[in-house]
Amino acid sequence: MLIEILQQTINGLAIGGVYVLIALGLTTVFGILGIAHFAHGSISMSGGYLTYFLVTGQGLPVLAAIPIALAVGVLLGLLVEMLAYRPVRHANHINAFIVALGLTMMVEGLNLQLFGHEQVVIPTGLGRIIRLGGITMPELRLYVILAAIVLVAAMMIFVERTKTGQAIRAVAENRDAAILMGVNVQMIPLIVFGMSTALGVAAGIMVGALFAIAPGIGEGLVVKGFAVLILGGLGSFPGAILGGTVLGITESIAAGFISSAYKDVIAFVVMILVLLIRPQGLLGRAP
Amino acid sequence: MPKHLLKFAGTALALILAAGTASAAEKKLTIGVADALTGGGAVYGLPQANAVKMAAEEINAAGGIKAGADTYKLDVIAYDDKANPTEATNAVRKLIDRDGVKYILGFCCSGSTSAVASFIGNEKAVMLVGNAAERSITTKKIPNLVRTRPPADYTGAAAGTFIARKGQKRIAVLGALDVGFYAQYVDSVEREIKKVGGEIIAREVFSLKDRDMSPQLTKIRGLNPDAILVVGYVEPAAFVYRQAVELGMNIPRYGFTSGSEEQFLRVTTSEQMEGVWDLRPTELTLESASKNGVAYHANYTKKYNASPSPSSPYAYDQVYALKAAIETVGKAEDTDAVAKALRTIPVPAQVVMQYQPVDGKMFDANGQGYTSNGAFQWQKGKWVFVEELPSDSKAYSQFLSTLQ
Numbered sequence: 001m002l003i004e005i006l007q008q009t010i011n012g013l014a015i016g017g018v019y020v021l022i023a024l025g026l027t028t029v030f031g032i033l034g035i036a037h038f039a040h041g042s043i044s045m046s047g048g049y050l051t052y053f054l055v056t057g058q059g060l061p062v063l064a065a066i067p068i069a070l071a072v073g074v075l076l077g078l079l080v081e082m083l084a085y086r087p088v089r090h091a092n093h094i095n096a097f098i099v100a101l102g103l104t105m106m107v108e109g110l111n112l113q114l115f116g117h118e119q120v121v122i123p124t125g126l127g128r129i130i131r132l133g134g135i136t137m138p139e140l141r142l143y144v145i146l147a148a149i150v151l152v153a154a155m156m157i158f159v160e161r162t163k164t165g166q167a168i169r170a171v172a173e174n175r176d177a178a179i180l181m182g183v184n185v186q187m188i189p190l191i192v193f194g195m196s197t198a199l200g201v202a203a204g205i206m207v208g209a210l211f212a213i214a215p216g217i218g219e220g221l222v223v224k225g226f227a228v229l230i231l232g233g234l235g236s237f238p239g240a241i242l243g244g245t246v247l248g249i250t251e252s253i254a255a256g257f258i259s260s261a262y263k264d265v266i267a268f269v270v271m272i273l274v275l276l277i278r279p280q281g282l283l284g285r286a287p
Numbered sequence: 288m289p290k291h292l293l294k295f296a297g298t299a300l301a302l303i304l305a306a307g308t309a310s311a312a313e314k315k316l317t318i319g320v321a322d323a324l325t326g327g328g329a330v331y332g333l334p335q336a337n338a339v340k341m342a343a344e345e346i347n348a349a350g351g352i353k354a355g356a357d358t359y360k361l362d363v364i365a366y367d368d369k370a371n372p373t374e375a376t377n378a379v380r381k382l383i384d385r386d387g388v389k390y391i392l393g394f395c396c397s398g399s400t401s402a403v404a405s406f407i408g409n410e411k412a413v414m415l416v417g418n419a420a421e422r423s424i425t426t427k428k429i430p431n432l433v434r435t436r437p438p439a440d441y442t443g444a445a446a447g448t449f450i451a452r453k454g455q456k457r458i459a460v461l462g463a464l465d466v467g468f469y470a471q472y473v474d475s476v477e478r479e480i481k482k483v484g485g486e487i488i489a490r491e492v493f494s495l496k497d498r499d500m501s502p503q504l505t506k507i508r509g510l511n512p513d514a515i516l517v518v519g520y521v522e523p524a525a526f527v528y529r530q531a532v533e534l535g536m537n538i539p540r541y542g543f544t545s546g547s548e549e550q551f552l553r554v555t556t557s558e559q560m561e562g563v564w565d566l567r568p569t570e571l572t573l574e575s576a577s578k579n580g581v582a583y584h585a586n587y588t589k590k591y592n593a594s595p596s597p598s599s600p601y602a603y604d605q606v607y608a609l610k611a612a613i614e615t616v617g618k619a620e621d622t623d624a625v626a627k628a629l630r631t632i633p634v635p636a637q638v639v640m641q642y643q644p645v646d647g648k649m650f651d652a653n654g655q656g657y658t659s660n661g662a663f664q665w666q667k668g669k670w671v672f673v674e675e676l677p678s679d680s681k682a683y684s685q686f687l688s689t690l691q
Binding site: 001003004007008011012015112117118119120121127129131136138210211212214215216217220251252253254255256257259260261263 | 324325326327329330333464465491492493496498499501502503505506508509522526532533534535553554556
């Protein structure tokens with residue numbers, strides 16, 4: 001029993017890592033700019049598709065393809081901010097909402113046109129299995145968990161310890177005060193979108209390597225991302241990290257000990273229960 | 288009558304006759320395809336649509352369908368139903384109402400096919416179902432519907448006998464059990480293994496979009512089964528096989544998936560697949576294929592630059608069955624007569640699948656066709672046909688007739 005619980009926890013950590021990265025991207029955009037960026041999942045999958053193309057179509061080693069995809073992710077984020085969201089920044093919130101929905105459909109359509117309807121798996125060549133007692137773990141999952149930890153740590157350091165990070169937090173706290181303090185508020189949305197999309201692309205690569213990328217996967221992922229956001233507390237970075245990890249492990253344990261048929265339902269039930277007790281989410285601030 | 292009027296009448300008559308002869312010489316018959324060309328079902332639907340187009344081109348190249356005094360050249364219109372019931376209904380309505388199509392082929396997936404089957408009986412059109420394996424499609428006694436693929440439980444019984452013979456008693460099932468025909472397959476397996484004291488110890492579920500099966504597999508591993516049985520679409524099934532190895536599950540793996548080598552190798556490695564059994568209709572595997580099967584594989588691969596999926600000939604065979612029925616009736620316009628004729632034709636010589644005719648006919652009174660079932664095993668990178676699984680098409684046909 002103990003072994004099964006540990007195994008399910010480890011199973012859940014890898015997918016939890018993916019949820020954390022998606023949720024961090026979403027929470028950054030939502031917390032700082034107030035935009036529910038629904039296209040985040042689809043754009044993340046574009047990054048996964050790009051990595052697949054670079055590895056299988058161009059023959060690049062996966063370790064060379066990943067930084068290229070991340071860099072393209074940053075550029076994509078900048079473009080999305082400039083072309084899609086900036087024009088509606090000062091308009092009613094519903095405008096940004098509609099733009100987000102339209103963008104999702106557009107990116108999904110583009111992915112379908114460019115990469116086809118077949119699912120694709122990013123080949124990594126990592127096939128070893130690590131065994132410890134009765135617990136087994138494919139090395140790929142271990143690397144995914146480690147990569148997620150490194151990326152989360154890098155982002156936290158960037159946001160907490162750098163001047164740009166401080167500026168981002170300042171805009172999130174009080175935009176007007178930030179302007180008075182000399183923060184270039186035109187640049188902040190660009191940085192936020194670049195950073196958020198790069199994290200999303202990293203998640204897309206992980207999904208593509210662990211499982212597969214296919215039309216519709218991104219949409220499902222973004223729903224989970226928003227669930228994590230609410231679970232952890234809107235706009236809270238530590239909340240997104242905790243929420244993603246909790247959701248991943250809950251899904252795994254629920255499928256293992258209750259029923260795989262209700263895997264998603266149980267995860268959302270947990271979310272609702274948490275919100276009943278803490279409406280602001282696990283680590284959100286009470287209003 | 289004045290002479291010039293006689294001349295005019297004679298010329299007009301000659302022209303009418305000439306026109307009549309010209310139309311009798313060659314007509315166009317548009318056939319429709321409603322199938323999953325995108326989305327999760329496309330692994331089955333797209334190859335089916337390709338197969339219909341290829342068969343139509345072959346028939347046209349060989350002179351068309353000769354029915355009475357007419358020769359019909361086939362034209363194919365294919366719509367994407369995304370394996371979705373609403374989309375399938377819309378696609379078929381478009382084919383019938385807008386395009387005037389009377390013969391609709393394809394139909395890879397049970398949900399979408401059942402939706403169309405629910406109203407096709409009221410239409411002046413004939414529906415030929417391919418890979419969709421849900422039993423109820425041919426239990427409703429719909430006179431203008433036939434199906435080339437046998438129902439899943441017909442194959443499940445044969446699979447259960449095979450597993451029982453292998454001696455494994457405690458079987459854990461992981462599959463798309465919310466899909467009726469997969470559940471029917473498992474029920475049939477269970478009936479057979481119970482006869483020798485076996486049991487199904489777990490029924491775990493995955494959905495079409497699931498890719499992480501490790502929670503379900505971890506649970507199954509904890510139950511110490513003798514074997515696992517995986518029933519579902521190729522894509523999630525491939526992940527089950529891969530992740531079972533990753534979890535160190537070294538037990539026999541049986542499946543009911545009908546995926547090609549190419550489809551599995553997109554997800555798993557050959558080493559991870561080694562030893563997996565697929566217990567399914569014999570379908571198209573080069574080792575078990577007839578001459579037609581070998582030629583079909585070569586032509587398809589050349590035309591589409593990809594191997595055909597094992598189930599794609601269900602649709603290819605539909606076209607030749609339709610051809611035979613139209614030729615029997617002598618005209619394509621009378622859909623009632625063609626639908627009736629489909630239930631009387633013998634198996635056409637050009638088909639790829641290995642049918643087990645009932646009373647010498649390709650389709651029984653329910654409109655159901657039967658193919659042989661086989662045990663295939665993954666050995667060194669490919670599916671190897673190991674043995675035929677004994678199946679009694681006549682007895683099953685009688686059983687099917689008793690169902691509503």
